[in-house]
Amino acid sequence: DTAVSQTPKYLVTQMGNDKSIKCEQNLGHDTMYWYKQDSKKFLKIMFSYNNKELIINETVPNRFSPKSPDKAHLNLHINSLELGDSAVYFCASSQDLAGHNEQFFGPGTRLTVL
Amino acid sequence: RKEVEQDPGPFNVPEGATVAFNCTYSNSASQSFFWYRQDCRKEPKLLMSVYSSGNEDGRFTAQLNRASQYISLLIRDSKLSDSATYLCVVNNNQGGKLIFGQGTELSVKP
Numbered sequence: 001d002t003a004v005s006q007t008p009k010y011l012v013t014q015m016g017n018d019k020s021i022k023c024e025q026n027l028g029h030d031t032m033y034w035y036k037q038d039s040k041k042f043l044k045i046m047f048s049y050n051n052k053e054l055i056i057n058e059t060v061p062n063r064f065s066p067k068s069p070d071k072a073h074l075n076l077h078i079n080s081l082e083l084g085d086s087a088v089y090f091c092a093s094s095q096d097l098a099g100h101n102e103q104f105f106g107p108g109t110r111l112t113v114l
Numbered sequence: 115r116k117e118v119e120q121d122p123g124p125f126n127v128p129e130g131a132t133v134a135f136n137c138t139y140s141n142s143a144s145q146s147f148f149w150y151r152q153d154c155r156k157e158p159k160l161l162m163s164v165y166s167s168g169n170e171d172g173r174f175t176a177q178l179n180r181a182s183q184y185i186s187l188l189i190r191d192s193k194l195s196d197s198a199t200y201l202c203v204v205n206n207n208q209g210g211k212l213i214f215g216q217g218t219e220l221s222v223k224p
Contacts, residue, residue, distance in 0.1 A: 031210050041199065043158065043214040055209035090157055099146040099205035103212060105157035 003027050004106040006091050012112045013081055020077045021109045023091030031055075032074035033092040033103065034066060043090070049074055050097050078111075086113045115140055120202050120215035128223055131192045135218045137185040137202030146205040147178055149187050151198045152217065158201055161187075192222045 004025045013019055025032060034046040048056040052068040063079045074091060091106040120137045127133050139147075147164040162169065164176040164185055175188040185202055202215035 033210065033212075035212075040216070042216050043201070043212075045211045045213075048209045048211060050210070056211055058211070094210060097210045099207040099210070100163065101210070102148075102160045102163075103210075105159070107157050 004091055004093055004104050006089075006106040006109050008109060009107065010110050010112075012114065014114055015081055015083060017081050018077070018079045019081060019111070020075055021089055021091075021111075022073070022075045023106055024073050025091075025093040025104070025106075026072065027093055027104060029093040029104075030071055030096045031094045031101075032068065032071070033094075034074065034076050035090045035092060035105075037088040037090060037108070039087070046089075047074075047076075048097075055097065081111075081113045083113050086111055116216075117141060117213045118202055118204050118215040120200075120218050122216055122218060124219040124221055126221045126223060127192055129192060129194060131222075132188065132190050133192055133220065134189075135187045135200055135202070135220075137187075137215050139183050139185065139202075139204045139213075141204070141206055142180075142183060143206060144183075144204045145207045147185050148203040148205070148212075149174075149176055149185075150201040150203050150214075152201055153198045158214075161200070189220075192220075194222050194224065196220060197222045 047066045049068045088108045092103040094101040149161040150158040151161045152158040168177045173190045199217040
């Protein structure tokens, strides 16, 4: 029943490690996103994909590499994790790129880098 | 200047109170406007879209003033369950990107 799901929900890891977060939506949407919410609760877009094609890369370090194997999935791989990567990462989806569309968010992945 | 600015609060109000949140945005070309709600340690969820003519959904009323680049949300007859962070959100039709304000925290007390 879950519309947008993410795994894992919590991720605790050491600096320098590589980790991945998976996201899936069962809404039949064309567009998916990754957002980062930092310790001050500020939500900021990282990437958007439309039909598996990268649309936005919001000056994110290239240690972050999104991958969309199909339009229902958008995974986020992070290399060489740093302390500043600690945050909550939200996946979202929308019908398409039209600005008036509601975006549906996953439950978030709370990443802690030690 | 931040693209979307909100008073972070917190707003502490008694049940039954009326509370108003304000938000300003910097890009005059912005196209779509929303209020999202985020409960503690949960994901943001759409509360309502905001239209130029103003719109109402039960106890919630949203207004948009394009000339002043100002968005508001009014909550009447506050309930305990209204306690959350309210996010003012703008979409500039740039690849679907949502631009979030920092959120206004509301705490409704018995």
